[in-house]
Amino acid sequence: MNIPDELCYTKEHEWARMEGDLCVVGITDYAQGELGDIVYVELPEPGTSVDIMGEFGVVESVKTASDLYSPIAGEIVEINDELADSPELVNDSPYDEGWMLKIRPSNLDEDWETLLDAEGYKAVVAESGEH
Amino acid sequence: MQLKHTPLYATHVAAGARIVPFAGWEMPVQYEGVIAEHQAVRNAIGLFDISHMGILDFAGEGVNAFLDGILTNKVSDLAENQIRYSLICRPDGGVLDDVLIYRLPTHYRLVVNASNTDKIVDWLEHQNATQHWSIEVAVKNSSLALLAVQGPGATPLLQDMIGAAADLAAVRYYRGTQVPFLGQTITATRTGYTGEDGFELFVPADDAEEAWHALLEKGAPHGIKPVGLGARDTLRLEAGLPLYGHELDDATSPFDAGLQKFVRFRNRQFIGKEALLEERRMGPDRELIGLELIDRGIAREGTLVVVDGEDVGVVTSGTFSPTLQKAIAIANVETGTALVGSTLHVRVRADLRKARVVALPFYQRPR
Numbered sequence: 001m002n003i004p005d006e007l008c009y010t011k012e013h014e015w016a017r018m019e020g021d022l023c024v025v026g027i028t029d030y031a032q033g034e035l036g037d038i039v040y041v042e043l044p045e046p047g048t049s050v051d052i053m054g055e056f057g058v059v060e061s062v063k064t065a066s067d068l069y070s071p072i073a074g075e076i077v078e079i080n081d082e083l084a085d086s087p088e089l090v091n092d093s094p095y096d097e098g099w100m101l102k103i104r105p106s107n108l109d110e111d112w113e114t115l116l117d118a119e120g121y122k123a124v125v126a127e128s129g130e131h
Numbered sequence: 132m133q134l135k136h137t138p139l140y141a142t143h144v145a146a147g148a149r150i151v152p153f154a155g156w157e158m159p160v161q162y163e164g165v166i167a168e169h170q171a172v173r174n175a176i177g178l179f180d181i182s183h184m185g186i187l188d189f190a191g192e193g194v195n196a197f198l199d200g201i202l203t204n205k206v207s208d209l210a211e212n213q214i215r216y217s218l219i220c221r222p223d224g225g226v227l228d229d230v231l232i233y234r235l236p237t238h239y240r241l242v243v244n245a246s247n248t249d250k251i252v253d254w255l256e257h258q259n260a261t262q263h264w265s266i267e268v269a270v271k272n273s274s275l276a277l278l279a280v281q282g283p284g285a286t287p288l289l290q291d292m293i294g295a296a297a298d299l300a301a302v303r304y305y306r307g308t309q310v311p312f313l314g315q316t317i318t319a320t321r322t323g324y325t326g327e328d329g330f331e332l333f334v335p336a337d338d339a340e341e342a343w344h345a346l347l348e349k350g351a352p353h354g355i356k357p358v359g360l361g362a363r364d365t366l367r368l369e370a371g372l373p374l375y376g377h378e379l380d381d382a383t384s385p386f387d388a389g390l391q392k393f394v395r396f397r398n399r400q401f402i403g404k405e406a407l408l409e410e411r412r413m414g415p416d417r418e419l420i421g422l423e424l425i426d427r428g429i430a431r432e433g434t435l436v437v438v439d440g441e442d443v444g445v446v447t448s449g450t451f452s453p454t455l456q457k458a459i460a461i462a463n464v465e466t467g468t469a470l471v472g473s474t475l476h477v478r479v480r481a482d483l484r485k486a487r488v489v490a491l492p493f494y495q496r497p498r
Contacts, residue, residue, distance in 0.1 A: 062365060065431065
C-alpha cells in the first residue's frame, strides 16, 4: 500500500497537498482499496465553501457508499471533471489522476496543523486493519 | 460466535482474497475485484466456493411425503436427478427460506441459505417430532464442499476434465448427474445463481482443494477466475434472482415476491397452503419491480421509492451493474403503483433521483 511521505492525511482517509496557494485533495490508496471498484464520485460545484472536516461529496463503489471529508476549510475552486466519466481513476491513480478537489484555503495555518503526516496516517491504517 | 470456515478457507487466504464475515462464516468477498470477477462469469468462467450453503441430506421412511408436506413446490413427482426451486413457508405464508430440493439416486437433498441453515434444521426437526415422522436430517457441510462453475465456458471446461464418461451437454437445466472427477464420483448439477450456464459440484471436503486448483489450472487458458460473494451478488441481481433477507423474509409471501409459480396447490397439503390460497384469491398487495437509475448514484437497500410525492415502497437490493454500466435496483412496492416503462424517484441521501421501471430480469444470457 502506497502512503507517500510528502502528503498530509486525515483520519477519514483523505490526502492533501499544497500546489501554489491551492490545496489538492483526494482519497488514499488504502481507501480506494477498501472500497473496491469505484463507480461514481459525487463532487460539489466549484464556488462551494467547505468547512474543515465538512462533507464535500460521496464516493460509491460497487459494494458501498462513503462520505468524503475536506481536510481544510476554504472555497472549492476546481473539481476533477474526469471523474464523472472515469471514476476508476481513483482506483488506478489515487494520488495523481484520481485527485478530487482544489481548495483555496481560508484558514490554512491552523487547519494544516490538524492533519496527520505519513507516519501518523500509517498508524491509523494499521489500527483499521486490526478490526 | 466462532465463525466457520469452508474446506477452502486457507486457499482463499493464500490467494489474497478479502475475507468478510457472512452468515456465520468467514468467506471471500473478492479476489481481484468485483467488476473483473463479474465480467469473467459473463464472458468466460467463474469459480465460486459456496460451501457455506447448508447441505441437508434426508433418510428414513416416507421422506418424500415428509418434504412434500413442507415445501411449497411439489416433491413427490421429482424424477431421479431432478432439482426444483422451492420456498419453505410458515403457516401464515411468510417465507422461512428459499431452497433447492434434489432427488439424488440414493436420497433427497436440500440446499438452504447459510443464514437460514440452523433455522431450517430446527423447523424440520420440529415437524418431524410433532407430526410423528422418523426422518433423519443430516447437515453434510463438514464432509462436502460445494463449488459453482459458471459462465459460457463452464460446461466445455468440465466436459474436457471429465472426458468421455458423461455428456454434460445432454444434462438439462435443473438436472444432475454422477460423474467421475479427479478419481471420485461426484454429483454435478446444471444449476447456478448467476444467470449464466454452468454446473454446481458436490465434492468431498478432503478433495475440495485439489478440485479448486485443478479447475483454475485447466480453466486458465479459457479465462477462469475465482469469484467472491461481491460479484455473486451483482450477478444474481442482474439476473433478477431473489436473495433471502433482501427480497424475501418471513413477512413476505411467495406471491409478494412474484414466486407464485413455485407454489403448487393441486392435490397436496403443505405448510402455509391455506394462507397462500387466500392470498392467491385476494391478490398480493406488494410486488417486486426492477429499476434503472436515470440520474447518477446508486439506490441501495432501504432507499425509498417515490411516485407523485408518495412513498410507495423500498429498495431491497441495489448496485452498479457491470454488464449494463448503470445503477440497478430491485424494489418492493405497493402493487400497481409502478408500471414498467414509467419513471419515478428514489430518495438517495435526501435527494430525489429519477429512475425508470424496467422488467425483471435486467440481464438474460444470449442463447
